[in-house]
Amino acid sequence: MLGATCCGSHVIAYNALLCLPVTIIPWCSNILGASIVQDKDLSEYSPSLSSSSKNLSCSHLLCESSSYCKGPNDPCPYIIEYDSDNTSTSGYLVEDKLHLKSFSGHSEESSVQAPVVIGCGRKQSGGYLDGAAPDGLMGLGPGNISVPSLLAQAGLIQNSFSICLDENGSGRIYFGDKGLATQQSTPFLPIGGKYEKYFVRVEHLCVGSSCLVKSGFSALVDSGTSFTYLPPEIYDKVVLEFDKQVNARRISNQEDFWKYCYNVSSQEPFKIPSMRLKFAMNQSFDIHNHIYSYTGNEGFTIFCLTVLRGKDDFGIIGQNFMTGHDIVFDRENLKLGWSHSSCQDVNDKSSVHLAPPPSGESPIPLPTNEQQSTNNTRAVTPAVAGRASTNPSAASSLQIPNLLCLMASLLILRCLL
Incomplete structure (x- = not known):
C-alpha cells in the first residue's frame, strides 16, 4: 500500500463524484459537486519551494508538445483540451519525487522517493473553474508518463495496480x-x-436470471467515470428487462439524472433485479452498486437504475459497477482481474511491495533522451463538479474518446509558480 506526499503537502486526486486523497492510507469519499472543497485544507504545489523539482526540457523524450517550444532547453509545455464543458488545462511539465511507503505482509514498511512527471497547471477553464479537481488528477493510464508506468519503468513495482472501492464510498x-x-x-x-x-x-x-441475447459489447474500464454507459442498443434491452422484472411503480421526473426511477413506500414489498457481466471462459462479474436510492416526500423511497445510454458502439464500465470489487489492472499480462472485496483487509495485499534502492544509492531516474520513446496518449478528462455528462463522447470506437480521469496519462496539479 502506497502513500504520497509532495513538497510537504498531500497530493490529492479528485474525480467527479469520487474524492480520492492519495495519502498514507488512500481513502475515497463520495461527495457531490463543489462541496468537495469546503472541508479540505488544500495546498497548491509550488515547484520553486521544492528542492527536488526541475523542469522537463523540450528536448526530453517525454515532451510531446515540443512543437510549441522556442528552444530545446525551454520547459516542456502541455496543453489538454477535453470533450465536454469547454474544459482545458495547460502549463509545464515538472519532474519531482513522490515520497511513497510500501506495504508487505511479510516485512516491515519501507519508503522510497519515486520520480514522477507532474503537469504543473497554470491555466484552467470550464469544469476546473467550477470546483472540479481542486488539487489535481492522478494519471493511471497505460501511457509512459502515468504514475504506475513511471514506477514500473523505474523498477520500483510490478507493472500492475489495483483499485478497490467499497460500498460505503471509500477505498484504496x-x-x-x-x-x-x-x-x-x-x-x-x-x-x-x-x-x-x-x-x-x-x-x-x-x-x-436472464442473460440477454446479443448483449455483447466492448467496454472501456475507467475508474474516472462515475457511472456506467452502455451502447444504445444494449441499453435499450437492459432497461426494458430491468423494468419488466421490477415490481414497483416507475415515475417520470425531468430532474432525475437517470431515466428509470421507481417510487415505493416502506410498506410495499419490492424487488430490485440483480445485474452481472459475463466474460469469455464463463468469467462472471457481479454488480453490487447499480441502484441509487433516496427518500422522497411523505416517507416514499425513490430508487433509480444508475446506467446511462451512451452514443457509441462501446460501453464504459464506471465506478458504480466497480464497487465492491478489487479491480486489478495487470498491464504486464494485459488483463483485467477482479475479486469481491470489502476493501478493508490489507493483509491480503502481501504481494504489494515497493522496492527501495540499495542503501546509499539514489532512486532510479526517469527515462533519458537516449532511451527509446514509444507513442503515448495524453487523453485525460477532468472531474466535473455536480452531475456527470450524459454524452461520454462523440467519437467512434476507432477514435477513442477523452474520457479518462483517474485513468489519465499525467499527474496534473494546480501550481504556484
Missing part, C-alpha cells in the same frame, strides 16, 4: 498489486493494434 489504490490467485480475469483488447486504453469484451449482460 495499491501500486504493484497483481491481485489474488483466485481472482477472475479477462484480457485487455488492443485498439488499432495498441494497448493504449483499458478495453475489455463483455459477452453478455444479465439482468436477474
Whole structure:
C-alpha cells in the first residue's frame, strides 16, 4: 500500500463524484459537486519551494508538445483540451519525487522517493473553474508518463495496480498489486493494434436470471467515470428487462439524472433485479452498486437504475459497477482481474511491495533522451463538479474518446509558480 506526499503537502486526486486523497492510507469519499472543497485544507504545489523539482526540457523524450517550444532547453509545455464543458488545462511539465511507503505482509514498511512527471497547471477553464479537481488528477493510464508506468519503468513495482472501492464510498489504490490467485480475469483488447486504453469484451449482460441475447459489447474500464454507459442498443434491452422484472411503480421526473426511477413506500414489498457481466471462459462479474436510492416526500423511497445510454458502439464500465470489487489492472499480462472485496483487509495485499534502492544509492531516474520513446496518449478528462455528462463522447470506437480521469496519462496539479 502506497502513500504520497509532495513538497510537504498531500497530493490529492479528485474525480467527479469520487474524492480520492492519495495519502498514507488512500481513502475515497463520495461527495457531490463543489462541496468537495469546503472541508479540505488544500495546498497548491509550488515547484520553486521544492528542492527536488526541475523542469522537463523540450528536448526530453517525454515532451510531446515540443512543437510549441522556442528552444530545446525551454520547459516542456502541455496543453489538454477535453470533450465536454469547454474544459482545458495547460502549463509545464515538472519532474519531482513522490515520497511513497510500501506495504508487505511479510516485512516491515519501507519508503522510497519515486520520480514522477507532474503537469504543473497554470491555466484552467470550464469544469476546473467550477470546483472540479481542486488539487489535481492522478494519471493511471497505460501511457509512459502515468504514475504506475513511471514506477514500473523505474523498477520500483510490478507493472500492475489495483483499485478497490467499497460500498460505503471509500477505498484504496495499491501500486504493484497483481491481485489474488483466485481472482477472475479477462484480457485487455488492443485498439488499432495498441494497448493504449483499458478495453475489455463483455459477452453478455444479465439482468436477474436472464442473460440477454446479443448483449455483447466492448467496454472501456475507467475508474474516472462515475457511472456506467452502455451502447444504445444494449441499453435499450437492459432497461426494458430491468423494468419488466421490477415490481414497483416507475415515475417520470425531468430532474432525475437517470431515466428509470421507481417510487415505493416502506410498506410495499419490492424487488430490485440483480445485474452481472459475463466474460469469455464463463468469467462472471457481479454488480453490487447499480441502484441509487433516496427518500422522497411523505416517507416514499425513490430508487433509480444508475446506467446511462451512451452514443457509441462501446460501453464504459464506471465506478458504480466497480464497487465492491478489487479491480486489478495487470498491464504486464494485459488483463483485467477482479475479486469481491470489502476493501478493508490489507493483509491480503502481501504481494504489494515497493522496492527501495540499495542503501546509499539514489532512486532510479526517469527515462533519458537516449532511451527509446514509444507513442503515448495524453487523453485525460477532468472531474466535473455536480452531475456527470450524459454524452461520454462523440467519437467512434476507432477514435477513442477523452474520457479518462483517474485513468489519465499525467499527474496534473494546480501550481504556484
